[in-house]
Amino acid sequence: MCLAIPGKIIEILNDDPLMRSGKVSFSGIIKEINLAFTPEAEVGHYVIAHAGFAISTLDEKAAEEILMIFE
Amino acid sequence: MKYIDEYRCPRKIKNLTDAVKDIVTKPWKIMEVCGGQTHAIMRYGLETLLPDFITLLHGPGCPVCVTSQEIIDKAIETAAEKDVIFCSFGDMLRVPGTKKDLLSVKAEGGDVRIVYSPLNAVKLAKLNPGRIVVFFAIGFETTAPANAMSVIQADRLKLNNFKLLTSQVLIPPAIEAILSPPNTAVNGMLAPGHVCTVTGYENYENIARKYEIPIVVTGFEPVDILSGILKCVEMLEKGDNRAANQYARSVRREGNLKAQQIISDVFQVTDYKWRGIGMIPDSGLKLKAKYSKFDAEEFFGAVELNDDTNDRCISGLILQGVKKPDQCPEFAVNCTPENPLGATMVSSEGACAAYYKYRKSRL
Ligand code: SF4
Numbered sequence: 001m002c003l004a005i006p007g008k009i010i011e012i013l014n015d016d017p018l019m020r021s022g023k024v025s026f027s028g029i030i031k032e033i034n035l036a037f038t039p040e041a042e043v044g045h046y047v048i049a050h051a052g053f054a055i056s057t058l059d060e061k062a063a064e065e066i067l068m069i070f071e
Numbered sequence: 072m073k074y075i076d077e078y079r080c081p082r083k084i085k086n087l088t089d090a091v092k093d094i095v096t097k098p099w100k101i102m103e104v105c106g107g108q109t110h111a112i113m114r115y116g117l118e119t120l121l122p123d124f125i126t127l128l129h130g131p132g133c134p135v136c137v138t139s140q141e142i143i144d145k146a147i148e149t150a151a152e153k154d155v156i157f158c159s160f161g162d163m164l165r166v167p168g169t170k171k172d173l174l175s176v177k178a179e180g181g182d183v184r185i186v187y188s189p190l191n192a193v194k195l196a197k198l199n200p201g202r203i204v205v206f207f208a209i210g211f212e213t214t215a216p217a218n219a220m221s222v223i224q225a226d227r228l229k230l231n232n233f234k235l236l237t238s239q240v241l242i243p244p245a246i247e248a249i250l251s252p253p254n255t256a257v258n259g260m261l262a263p264g265h266v267c268t269v270t271g272y273e274n275y276e277n278i279a280r281k282y283e284i285p286i287v288v289t290g291f292e293p294v295d296i297l298s299g300i301l302k303c304v305e306m307l308e309k310g311d312n313r314a315a316n317q318y319a320r321s322v323r324r325e326g327n328l329k330a331q332q333i334i335s336d337v338f339q340v341t342d343y344k345w346r347g348i349g350m351i352p353d354s355g356l357k358l359k360a361k362y363s364k365f366d367a368e369e370f371f372g373a374v375e376l377n378d379d380t381n382d383r384c385i386s387g388l389i390l391q392g393v394k395k396p397d398q399c400p401e402f403a404v405n406c407t408p409e410n411p412l413g414a415t416m417v418s419s420e421g422a423c424a425a426y427y428k429y430r431k432s433r434l
Contacts, residue, residue: 001213001214002107002265004213004268004321018220018227026072034190036329037327037330037333038327048265052187052188055213055216056322058321062319066294070083
Protein backbone atom coordinates (compact mmCIF):
# COMPACT_ATOMS: atom_id res chain seq x y z
CA MET A 1 0.00 0.00 0.00
CA CYS A 2 2.80 2.43 0.87
CA LEU A 3 4.56 1.33 -2.30
CA ALA A 4 6.37 4.34 -3.70
CA ILE A 5 8.80 4.17 -6.58
CA PRO A 6 11.54 6.38 -8.01
CA GLY A 7 11.03 8.02 -11.39
CA LYS A 8 12.78 10.73 -13.36
CA ILE A 9 11.10 14.05 -14.15
CA ILE A 10 11.21 14.65 -17.88
CA GLU A 11 8.94 17.69 -18.14
CA ILE A 12 7.25 20.18 -15.83
CA LEU A 13 3.66 20.61 -17.00
CA ASN A 14 2.14 23.08 -14.58
CA ASP A 15 3.72 25.43 -12.06
CA ASP A 16 0.61 26.43 -10.08
CA PRO A 17 1.58 25.72 -6.42
CA LEU A 18 -1.29 23.28 -5.75
CA MET A 19 -1.48 21.71 -9.18
CA ARG A 20 2.26 21.63 -9.87
CA SER A 21 2.77 18.53 -11.96
CA GLY A 22 5.21 16.90 -14.31
CA LYS A 23 5.76 13.98 -16.63
CA VAL A 24 7.73 11.36 -14.77
CA SER A 25 9.37 8.34 -16.36
CA PHE A 26 9.35 5.08 -14.42
CA SER A 27 11.82 3.19 -16.62
CA GLY A 28 10.04 4.30 -19.75
CA ILE A 29 6.49 4.24 -18.44
CA ILE A 30 5.43 7.89 -18.37
CA LYS A 31 2.90 9.13 -15.83
CA GLU A 32 1.68 12.57 -14.85
CA ILE A 33 2.66 13.09 -11.21
CA ASN A 34 1.60 15.92 -8.90
CA LEU A 35 4.69 17.80 -7.67
CA ALA A 36 3.02 20.15 -5.16
CA PHE A 37 4.91 18.57 -2.23
CA THR A 38 8.29 18.77 -3.98
CA PRO A 39 8.56 22.39 -5.20
CA GLU A 40 12.35 21.95 -5.42
CA ALA A 41 12.14 19.09 -7.95
CA GLU A 42 13.14 20.01 -11.50
CA VAL A 43 13.59 18.23 -14.83
CA GLY A 44 16.29 15.56 -14.48
CA HIS A 45 15.65 14.98 -10.77
CA TYR A 46 14.33 11.68 -9.46
CA VAL A 47 11.27 11.77 -7.21
CA ILE A 48 9.70 9.06 -5.05
CA ALA A 49 6.06 8.81 -6.15
CA HIS A 50 3.04 7.40 -4.34
CA ALA A 51 -0.65 7.53 -5.35
CA GLY A 52 0.09 10.06 -8.08
CA PHE A 53 2.12 12.40 -5.85
CA ALA A 54 5.86 12.92 -5.43
CA ILE A 55 6.55 12.65 -1.69
CA SER A 56 10.29 13.38 -1.87
CA THR A 57 13.06 14.36 -4.21
CA LEU A 58 15.62 11.56 -4.21
CA ASP A 59 18.96 12.53 -2.68
CA GLU A 60 21.42 11.11 -5.22
CA LYS A 61 24.44 11.45 -2.93
CA ALA A 62 22.74 9.50 -0.13
CA ALA A 63 21.60 6.93 -2.70
CA GLU A 64 25.19 6.24 -3.79
CA GLU A 65 26.65 6.32 -0.28
CA ILE A 66 24.69 3.39 1.04
CA LEU A 67 25.65 1.30 -2.00
CA MET A 68 29.36 2.07 -1.59
CA ILE A 69 29.46 0.93 2.06
CA PHE A 70 28.34 -2.59 1.19
CA GLU A 71 30.47 -3.03 -1.94
CA MET B 72 15.75 0.34 -13.31
CA LYS B 73 17.90 3.06 -11.81
CA TYR B 74 17.61 3.35 -8.03
CA ILE B 75 15.94 -0.05 -7.87
CA ASP B 76 18.14 -2.73 -9.46
CA GLU B 77 21.32 -1.76 -7.64
CA TYR B 78 19.48 -2.29 -4.34
CA ARG B 79 18.76 -5.89 -5.34
CA CYS B 80 22.37 -6.81 -6.10
CA PRO B 81 23.12 -10.39 -4.88
CA ARG B 82 26.75 -9.54 -4.00
CA LYS B 83 25.69 -6.68 -1.75
CA ILE B 84 23.00 -8.84 -0.20
CA LYS B 85 25.68 -11.45 0.62
CA ASN B 86 28.02 -8.80 2.06
CA LEU B 87 25.26 -7.49 4.26
CA THR B 88 24.13 -10.86 5.61
CA ASP B 89 27.82 -11.74 6.29
CA ALA B 90 28.20 -8.47 8.19
CA VAL B 91 25.16 -9.34 10.35
CA LYS B 92 26.63 -12.82 11.06
CA ASP B 93 29.95 -11.22 12.10
CA ILE B 94 28.48 -8.97 14.76
CA VAL B 95 25.50 -10.81 16.24
CA THR B 96 26.15 -12.53 19.59
CA LYS B 97 22.65 -12.88 21.08
CA PRO B 98 19.12 -13.67 19.89
CA TRP B 99 17.20 -10.56 18.83
CA LYS B 100 13.61 -10.04 17.75
CA ILE B 101 13.27 -7.26 15.21
CA MET B 102 9.90 -6.07 13.90
CA GLU B 103 9.52 -4.61 10.43
CA VAL B 104 6.53 -2.34 10.86
CA CYS B 105 5.49 -2.01 7.23
CA GLY B 106 3.66 -4.65 5.21
CA GLY B 107 5.61 -3.64 2.10
CA GLN B 108 8.76 -4.68 3.91
CA THR B 109 7.16 -7.97 5.04
CA HIS B 110 6.28 -8.68 1.43
CA ALA B 111 9.85 -7.95 0.24
CA ILE B 112 11.38 -10.07 3.04
CA MET B 113 9.28 -13.06 1.94
CA ARG B 114 9.69 -12.44 -1.77
CA TYR B 115 13.50 -12.38 -1.58
CA GLY B 116 13.70 -14.99 1.19
CA LEU B 117 15.74 -12.55 3.30
CA GLU B 118 14.83 -14.29 6.55
CA THR B 119 16.46 -17.52 5.39
CA LEU B 120 19.74 -15.68 4.65
CA LEU B 121 20.03 -14.25 8.17
CA PRO B 122 21.62 -16.05 11.14
CA ASP B 123 19.24 -18.03 13.41
CA PHE B 124 19.81 -15.48 16.16
CA ILE B 125 17.67 -12.98 14.24
CA THR B 126 13.89 -13.39 14.34
CA LEU B 127 11.85 -11.05 12.18
CA LEU B 128 8.38 -10.17 13.49
CA HIS B 129 5.84 -8.70 11.13
CA GLY B 130 4.13 -5.51 12.19
CA PRO B 131 0.77 -3.81 11.70
CA GLY B 132 1.79 -1.68 8.69
CA CYS B 133 -0.80 -2.87 6.19
CA PRO B 134 -3.65 -0.35 5.89
CA VAL B 135 -5.76 -2.80 3.93
CA CYS B 136 -5.37 -5.36 6.74
CA VAL B 137 -6.23 -3.06 9.62
CA THR B 138 -9.26 -1.31 8.10
CA SER B 139 -12.17 -2.41 10.27
CA GLN B 140 -14.89 -4.66 8.94
CA GLU B 141 -17.53 -2.02 9.69
CA ILE B 142 -15.86 0.51 7.38
CA ILE B 143 -15.58 -2.12 4.67
CA ASP B 144 -19.28 -2.91 5.10
CA LYS B 145 -20.01 0.81 4.82
CA ALA B 146 -17.97 0.98 1.62
CA ILE B 147 -19.90 -1.98 0.19
CA GLU B 148 -23.24 -0.46 1.14
CA THR B 149 -22.28 2.93 -0.33
CA ALA B 150 -20.93 1.43 -3.54
CA ALA B 151 -24.27 -0.30 -4.14
CA GLU B 152 -26.19 3.00 -3.95
CA LYS B 153 -27.80 4.24 -7.14
CA ASP B 154 -26.01 7.30 -8.59
CA VAL B 155 -22.76 6.55 -6.77
CA ILE B 156 -19.42 6.09 -8.49
CA PHE B 157 -17.28 4.36 -5.89
CA CYS B 158 -13.53 4.80 -6.35
CA SER B 159 -10.89 2.82 -4.53
CA PHE B 160 -7.29 1.71 -4.71
CA GLY B 161 -7.26 -1.76 -6.25
CA ASP B 162 -6.22 -3.63 -3.13
CA MET B 163 -9.48 -2.94 -1.28
CA LEU B 164 -11.75 -4.69 -3.77
CA ARG B 165 -11.31 -8.22 -2.49
CA VAL B 166 -11.33 -7.48 1.24
CA PRO B 167 -14.31 -9.40 2.62
CA GLY B 168 -17.04 -7.50 4.41
CA THR B 169 -19.59 -9.33 6.51
CA LYS B 170 -21.53 -10.58 3.49
CA LYS B 171 -19.57 -9.73 0.35
CA ASP B 172 -16.74 -7.64 -1.08
CA LEU B 173 -16.55 -4.60 -3.38
CA LEU B 174 -15.74 -6.80 -6.35
CA SER B 175 -19.08 -8.58 -6.02
CA VAL B 176 -20.89 -5.21 -5.80
CA LYS B 177 -19.24 -4.41 -9.14
CA ALA B 178 -20.29 -7.78 -10.57
CA GLU B 179 -23.85 -7.04 -9.48
CA GLY B 180 -23.84 -3.79 -11.46
CA GLY B 181 -22.45 -1.29 -8.93
CA ASP B 182 -20.22 1.39 -10.42
CA VAL B 183 -16.97 0.52 -8.62
CA ARG B 184 -13.79 1.86 -10.15
CA ILE B 185 -10.13 1.35 -9.38
CA VAL B 186 -8.12 4.56 -9.33
CA TYR B 187 -4.38 5.03 -9.09
CA SER B 188 -4.61 8.44 -7.44
CA PRO B 189 -7.37 10.22 -5.49
CA LEU B 190 -7.05 13.04 -8.05
CA ASN B 191 -8.58 10.66 -10.61
CA ALA B 192 -11.66 10.50 -8.39
CA VAL B 193 -11.82 14.32 -8.28
CA LYS B 194 -11.68 14.33 -12.07
CA LEU B 195 -14.55 11.84 -12.24
CA ALA B 196 -16.63 14.06 -9.94
CA LYS B 197 -16.02 17.00 -12.23
CA LEU B 198 -17.00 14.99 -15.31
CA ASN B 199 -20.14 13.51 -13.69
CA PRO B 200 -21.98 16.37 -11.96
CA GLY B 201 -25.20 14.32 -11.71
CA ARG B 202 -23.58 11.56 -9.68
CA ILE B 203 -21.90 11.26 -6.28
CA VAL B 204 -18.26 10.21 -6.45
CA VAL B 205 -17.06 8.52 -3.26
CA PHE B 206 -13.34 7.92 -2.78
CA PHE B 207 -12.31 5.25 -0.28
CA ALA B 208 -9.49 7.18 1.42
CA ILE B 209 -7.54 4.49 3.18
CA GLY B 210 -3.87 4.55 4.08
CA PHE B 211 -1.13 5.57 6.46
CA GLU B 212 0.70 8.89 6.61
CA THR B 213 2.23 8.10 3.20
CA THR B 214 -1.18 8.38 1.51
CA ALA B 215 -2.69 11.08 3.73
CA PRO B 216 -1.19 14.03 1.76
CA ALA B 217 -2.63 12.69 -1.51
CA ASN B 218 -6.03 12.13 0.08
CA ALA B 219 -5.93 15.58 1.70
CA MET B 220 -5.04 17.21 -1.63
CA SER B 221 -8.07 15.62 -3.29
CA VAL B 222 -10.27 17.50 -0.79
CA ILE B 223 -8.43 20.78 -1.36
CA GLN B 224 -8.86 20.42 -5.10
CA ALA B 225 -12.51 19.41 -4.87
CA ASP B 226 -13.05 22.48 -2.70
CA ARG B 227 -11.26 24.68 -5.18
CA LEU B 228 -13.42 23.29 -8.01
CA LYS B 229 -16.54 23.84 -5.83
CA LEU B 230 -17.59 20.22 -6.29
CA ASN B 231 -20.59 19.21 -4.20
CA ASN B 232 -20.59 15.64 -5.46
CA PHE B 233 -17.18 14.51 -4.16
CA LYS B 234 -17.06 12.58 -0.85
CA LEU B 235 -14.31 10.87 1.10
CA LEU B 236 -14.93 7.66 3.05
CA THR B 237 -11.96 8.03 5.35
CA SER B 238 -9.97 5.27 7.01
CA GLN B 239 -6.64 6.97 7.68
CA VAL B 240 -4.30 5.43 10.20
CA LEU B 241 -1.26 6.73 12.09
CA ILE B 242 1.77 4.54 12.81
CA PRO B 243 3.36 5.96 16.01
CA PRO B 244 0.38 5.29 18.35
CA ALA B 245 0.17 1.72 17.00
CA ILE B 246 3.83 0.97 17.62
CA GLU B 247 3.53 2.47 21.09
CA ALA B 248 0.66 0.06 21.73
CA ILE B 249 2.86 -2.82 20.52
CA LEU B 250 5.78 -1.75 22.70
CA SER B 251 3.66 -1.29 25.84
CA PRO B 252 3.26 -4.18 28.27
CA PRO B 253 2.09 -6.91 28.07
CA ASN B 254 3.24 -6.96 24.41
CA THR B 255 6.95 -6.63 24.86
CA ALA B 256 8.10 -9.23 22.36
CA VAL B 257 10.11 -6.76 20.29
CA ASN B 258 13.79 -5.80 20.83
CA GLY B 259 14.28 -3.50 17.87
CA MET B 260 12.19 -1.97 15.09
CA LEU B 261 12.50 -1.06 11.44
CA ALA B 262 10.38 2.05 10.92
CA PRO B 263 8.44 2.45 7.65
CA GLY B 264 10.49 4.48 5.16
CA HIS B 265 7.67 6.01 3.15
CA VAL B 266 5.61 7.00 6.19
CA CYS B 267 8.77 8.69 7.54
CA THR B 268 9.37 10.38 4.17
CA VAL B 269 6.20 12.32 4.93
CA THR B 270 6.36 12.67 8.73
CA GLY B 271 10.12 12.67 9.39
CA TYR B 272 11.39 10.67 12.35
CA GLU B 273 11.61 12.97 15.36
CA ASN B 274 8.57 11.17 16.76
CA TYR B 275 10.43 7.87 16.45
CA GLU B 276 13.41 9.31 18.34
CA ASN B 277 11.05 9.98 21.26
CA ILE B 278 9.59 6.46 21.06
CA ALA B 279 13.09 4.91 20.98
CA ARG B 280 14.00 6.85 24.13
CA LYS B 281 10.75 6.13 25.94
CA TYR B 282 10.72 2.36 25.29
CA GLU B 283 14.51 1.97 25.24
CA ILE B 284 14.79 0.24 21.89
CA PRO B 285 16.64 1.07 18.69
CA ILE B 286 14.43 2.13 15.76
CA VAL B 287 15.90 2.24 12.27
CA VAL B 288 14.09 4.06 9.45
CA THR B 289 14.30 1.55 6.58
CA GLY B 290 13.51 1.36 2.87
CA PHE B 291 11.94 -1.41 0.84
CA GLU B 292 14.53 -3.03 -1.42
CA PRO B 293 16.61 -6.00 -0.19
CA VAL B 294 19.76 -3.89 0.36
CA ASP B 295 17.68 -1.31 2.25
CA ILE B 296 16.01 -3.88 4.48
CA LEU B 297 19.26 -5.71 5.24
CA SER B 298 21.13 -2.50 5.96
CA GLY B 299 18.28 -1.55 8.32
CA ILE B 300 18.61 -4.93 10.05
CA LEU B 301 22.42 -4.61 10.22
CA LYS B 302 22.15 -1.16 11.78
CA CYS B 303 19.52 -2.38 14.22
CA VAL B 304 21.68 -5.37 15.30
CA GLU B 305 24.72 -3.09 15.69
CA MET B 306 22.68 -0.81 17.96
CA LEU B 307 21.17 -3.73 19.91
CA GLU B 308 24.60 -5.24 20.54
CA LYS B 309 25.86 -1.86 21.82
CA GLY B 310 22.72 -1.02 23.81
CA ASP B 311 22.25 2.10 21.71
CA ASN B 312 18.57 2.97 22.04
CA ARG B 313 18.08 5.74 19.55
CA ALA B 314 16.53 6.26 16.13
CA ALA B 315 18.71 6.00 13.01
CA ASN B 316 18.01 6.59 9.32
CA GLN B 317 19.09 4.01 6.72
CA TYR B 318 16.82 5.42 4.00
CA ALA B 319 18.43 8.82 3.61
CA ARG B 320 17.82 8.97 -0.12
CA SER B 321 14.15 9.62 0.63
CA VAL B 322 13.81 10.44 4.33
CA ARG B 323 14.85 13.73 5.97
CA ARG B 324 14.68 14.13 9.75
CA GLU B 325 11.95 16.76 9.55
CA GLY B 326 10.06 14.91 6.79
CA ASN B 327 8.12 16.65 4.02
CA LEU B 328 6.82 19.86 5.61
CA LYS B 329 4.52 20.77 2.72
CA ALA B 330 2.84 17.38 2.91
CA GLN B 331 2.50 17.65 6.71
CA GLN B 332 0.97 21.10 6.31
CA ILE B 333 -1.78 19.88 4.01
CA ILE B 334 -2.55 16.89 6.25
CA SER B 335 -3.06 19.18 9.24
CA ASP B 336 -5.09 21.61 7.17
CA VAL B 337 -7.59 18.94 6.08
CA PHE B 338 -7.56 16.26 8.80
CA GLN B 339 -7.66 16.09 12.57
CA VAL B 340 -6.52 13.28 14.83
CA THR B 341 -9.17 10.87 16.10
CA ASP B 342 -9.46 7.47 17.82
CA TYR B 343 -9.32 4.56 15.41
CA LYS B 344 -10.36 0.94 15.63
CA TRP B 345 -7.70 -1.30 14.10
CA ARG B 346 -8.98 -4.57 12.73
CA GLY B 347 -7.61 -7.36 14.88
CA ILE B 348 -6.08 -5.01 17.47
CA GLY B 349 -9.00 -2.86 18.60
CA MET B 350 -9.39 0.80 19.49
CA ILE B 351 -6.17 2.81 19.82
CA PRO B 352 -6.58 6.42 21.03
CA ASP B 353 -5.48 9.17 18.62
CA SER B 354 -4.35 6.68 15.96
CA GLY B 355 -6.47 7.82 13.01
CA LEU B 356 -7.45 10.89 11.01
CA LYS B 357 -10.84 12.35 10.13
CA LEU B 358 -11.89 15.35 8.06
CA LYS B 359 -11.97 18.67 9.88
CA ALA B 360 -15.38 20.28 10.38
CA LYS B 361 -14.66 22.92 7.72
CA TYR B 362 -14.50 20.12 5.11
CA SER B 363 -17.49 18.14 6.43
CA LYS B 364 -19.39 18.59 3.15
CA PHE B 365 -16.82 16.19 1.63
CA ASP B 366 -17.38 13.60 4.36
CA ALA B 367 -19.16 10.47 3.07
CA GLU B 368 -20.24 9.62 6.62
CA GLU B 369 -22.05 12.97 6.92
CA PHE B 370 -23.87 12.21 3.69
CA PHE B 371 -24.58 8.48 3.91
CA GLY B 372 -24.61 8.06 7.71
CA ALA B 373 -21.85 7.28 10.18
CA VAL B 374 -20.04 3.97 10.44
CA GLU B 375 -21.14 2.10 13.54
CA LEU B 376 -18.32 0.24 15.21
CA ASN B 377 -19.04 -3.08 16.91
CA ASP B 378 -17.09 -5.27 19.23
CA ASP B 379 -16.00 -7.95 16.80
CA THR B 380 -14.11 -11.07 17.66
CA ASN B 381 -13.45 -13.93 15.32
CA ASP B 382 -11.93 -16.62 17.49
CA ARG B 383 -10.64 -18.66 14.57
CA CYS B 384 -8.41 -15.87 13.29
CA ILE B 385 -5.35 -14.76 15.24
CA SER B 386 -4.45 -11.88 12.92
CA GLY B 387 -4.54 -9.45 15.86
CA LEU B 388 -1.68 -11.33 17.52
CA ILE B 389 0.17 -11.50 14.20
CA LEU B 390 -0.17 -7.76 13.64
CA GLN B 391 1.41 -7.18 17.05
CA GLY B 392 4.32 -9.55 16.51
CA VAL B 393 3.15 -12.01 19.16
CA LYS B 394 2.47 -14.90 16.73
CA LYS B 395 3.61 -15.85 13.22
CA PRO B 396 1.19 -16.83 10.44
CA ASP B 397 2.25 -20.48 10.36
CA GLN B 398 1.35 -20.73 14.06
CA CYS B 399 -2.30 -20.22 13.16
CA PRO B 400 -4.17 -23.56 12.94
CA GLU B 401 -6.28 -22.20 10.06
CA PHE B 402 -3.28 -21.13 7.96
CA ALA B 403 -3.40 -22.80 4.53
CA VAL B 404 -6.07 -25.18 5.92
CA ASN B 405 -9.32 -23.22 6.00
CA CYS B 406 -7.73 -19.85 5.30
CA THR B 407 -6.19 -19.06 1.89
CA PRO B 408 -5.99 -15.93 -0.29
CA GLU B 409 -8.97 -17.28 -2.30
CA ASN B 410 -10.97 -17.80 0.86
CA PRO B 411 -9.51 -15.54 3.54
CA LEU B 412 -10.76 -15.69 7.14
CA GLY B 413 -8.90 -12.60 8.28
CA ALA B 414 -7.52 -9.44 6.80
CA THR B 415 -3.84 -10.44 6.99
CA MET B 416 -4.65 -13.06 4.34
CA VAL B 417 -6.45 -10.66 2.01
CA SER B 418 -3.85 -8.13 1.06
CA SER B 419 -0.64 -9.30 -0.57
CA GLU B 420 1.09 -7.16 2.07
CA GLY B 421 -0.56 -9.01 4.92
CA ALA B 422 1.82 -11.36 6.72
CA CYS B 423 -0.43 -14.41 6.22
CA ALA B 424 -0.74 -13.84 2.46
CA ALA B 425 3.00 -13.21 2.13
CA TYR B 426 3.76 -16.48 3.97
CA TYR B 427 1.21 -18.32 1.85
CA LYS B 428 2.58 -17.05 -1.43
CA TYR B 429 6.30 -17.41 -0.79
CA ARG B 430 6.62 -19.99 2.00
CA LYS B 431 4.18 -22.57 0.74
CA SER B 432 5.79 -22.83 -2.66
CA ARG B 433 9.15 -23.53 -1.02
CA LEU B 434 7.89 -26.36 1.20
S1 SF4 C 1 -4.05 -17.58 8.56
FE1 SF4 C 1 -6.09 -16.69 8.25
S2 SF4 C 1 -7.20 -17.21 10.10
FE2 SF4 C 1 -5.03 -17.46 10.58
S3 SF4 C 1 -4.38 -15.47 11.35
FE3 SF4 C 1 -3.95 -15.44 9.17
S4 SF4 C 1 -5.79 -14.46 8.32
FE4 SF4 C 1 -6.36 -15.13 10.38
